[in-house]
Amino acid sequence: MTPTAQPSIVSSFTKENVCLKISKSGELYTAIVPIPSFTSKQVLIHIKCTGVCGSDIHLWKEGGIGDMRIEDDLIIGHETAGQIIAVGADVTHDLKVGDRVAIEPQLPCGQCFLCMNGNYNLCQEVDFLGMPNMNGSMQRYLPFDPKFCHKLPDNISYEEGALAEVFSVAYHGIERAGGLELGKGAMIAGCGPIGLATLLLANSSGAYPLAVTDISQERLDFAKVLVPSVKTYKLDMKLSVRENAEKIRALFGTTEYEMPPNVLECTGVASSINTCCYVVRRKGTLTVIGVSGKNEIDGFPFMTVSFGEVDIKFVNRYKDSWPAVLNLFASRKVDALKFVTHRIPLETAPEALKTFYNPSIRSMKVMVKDDINLL
Numbered sequence: 164m165t166p167t168a169q170p171s172i173v174s175s176f177t178k179e180n181v182c183l184k185i186s187k188s189g190e191l192y193t194a195i196v197p198i199p200s201f202t203s204k205q206v207l208i209h210i211k212c213t214g215v216c217g218s219d220i221h222l223w224k225e226g227g228i229g230d231m232r233i234e235d236d237l238i239i240g241h242e243t244a245g246q247i248i249a250v251g252a253d254v255t256h257d258l259k260v261g262d263r264v265a266i267e268p269q270l271p272c273g274q275c276f277l278c279m280n281g282n283y284n285l286c287q288e289v290d291f292l293g294m295p296n297m298n299g300s301m302q303r304y305l306p307f308d309p310k311f312c313h314k315l316p317d318n319i320s321y322e323e324g325a326l327a328e329v330f331s332v333a334y335h336g337i338e339r340a341g342g343l344e345l346g347k348g349a350m351i352a353g354c355g356p357i358g359l360a361t362l363l364l365a366n367s368s369g370a371y372p373l374a375v376t377d378i379s380q381e382r383l384d385f386a387k388v389l390v391p392s393v394k395t396y397k398l399d400m401k402l403s404v405r406e407n408a409e410k411i412r413a414l415f416g417t418t419e420y421e422m423p424p425n426v427l428e429c430t431g432v433a434s435s436i437n438t439c440c441y442v443v444r445r446k447g448t449l450t451v452i453g454v455s456g457k458n459e460i461d462g463f464p465f466m467t468v469s470f471g472e473v474d475i476k477f478v479n480r481y482k483d484s485w486p487a488v489l490n491l492f493a494s495r496k497v498d499a500l501k502f503v504t505h506r507i508p509l510e511t512a513p514e515a516l517k518t519f520y521n522p523s524i525r526s527m528k529v530m531v532k533d534d535i536n537l538l
C-alpha cells in the first residue's frame with residue numbers, strides 16, 4: 164500500500180512551524196516554514212524538547228560531518244521527544260493522538276542484510292534526523308515513522324525523553340561490552356554527556372569500584388556529584404600515556420586481579436584510547452564508544468593488548484535501546500535530569516547552540532523547548 168498525503172489534518176493546525184536552520188556558510192537562524200508533509204503511514208509529532216549535541220556544533224561550524232556536507236539550509240536536531248498530534252490513516256502501531264513519545268532518530272532501510280539480521284544501527288542506507296540527508300527536530304512539527312516512536316512512561320518528562328538518545332549511546336556501549344559485572348570494577352574515560360551517561364548506567368548496574376578520567380577538574384567534580392562513590396583522575400598532559408595509566412590503575416588496587424575488567428572509552432581521542440589499553444585488566448574488554456573522526460590513531464599499545472588478550476569493541480549508534488533506557492529512567496535508578504543546565508525557547512533557538520558552544524558558560528545539556536500545547 165502506498166502511503167497517501169494527509170493534507171486535511173495538517174491544515175487543521177494553526178500555529179506556525181518555527182524552526183532552527185543552519186546554512187552551508189554557517190549562518191544560524193530561526194525561520195517559519197510550512198508544516199512538513201505527512202503521510203498516512205506516519206505520525207505527526209509536536210516536538211516539545213530537543214537537546215543540543217556536539218554533532219550540531221560540527222554542522223554549524225564546519226558545514227558538515229565527514230562526508231556529509233550541508234548543501235541546502237538544514238533544520239538540525241536529533242535528541243528529541245514530543246507529543247503525537249495526528250496519526251496517519253494507515254498506522255497500525257499502538258499510538259494515538261496525545262501520546263508522549265521519545266524519538267529514535269534513525270530510519271534504516273529495513274531491506275539490507277544488516278537490517279534483516281537485526282543490526283539496523285549499521286545500515287548503510289540510513290536516514291538520520293537533523294543530518295544533511297534529513298531535516299531534524301528543532302522545529303515545532305515533525306512527521307515520523309511510528310516504529311521509531313517510543314512511548315514515555317507516565318513519570319518521565321519530555322526532557323528525559325530527549326535525553327534517552329544520549330543514554331542510548333551509552334546503553335549500546337555497555338551491551339557491546341557484554342554487560343558489566345556486579346561487584347567488579349569499571350573505568351570510564353571522558354566526562355562529557357556520553358561518558359557521564361555511561362557512568363550513571365554503570366553505577367546502576369552494580370559494577371564497583373568505578374573510576375572516571377577527564378582533563379577538566381570541573382567535569383570530574385560533576386561526575387562526583389552524580390555518583391559520589393566514583394573515583395576520579397585528572398589526566399596529566401605532562402605525563403606519558405603509560406604513566407597516566409599507571410596512576411589510574413593505582414585507584415583500583417595493586418594486583419592485576421583488582422584492575423577493571425571493563426574499560427569504556429568515551430572521548431575517541433587517541434591518547435585516551437591508548438591510555439585505556441594500558442588500564443584494562445588482562446583478558447578484559449575495552450569498549451570504544453567515543454568517535455574522533457580521525458581514520459587512524461598513533462601510539463596504539465599493540466603488545467600490551469595482545470599479551471593480555473584484551474577484547475576491543477566499537478560502537479556505532481544504537482539499536483533496541485529506547486525501551487530499556489526509558490525503563491531505567493522510570494525506575495529512578497538513573498537520574499538523567501541533572502544533565503540539563505540550560506533551557507531555551509524554540510523561538511530563540513540559536514541561543515541554545517551559542518550557549519553550548521561558549522566555553523565560559525559551562526553547559527552540559529542545553530534543551531530547546533516548545534512549551535505550548537497544540538491539542
Ligand SMILES: [Zn+2]
Pocket residue numbers: 216217218241242328
Ligand atoms: Zn547527539
Ligand SMILES: [Zn+2]
Pocket residue numbers: 271272273274275276277278283286287288289
Ligand atoms: Zn538497511
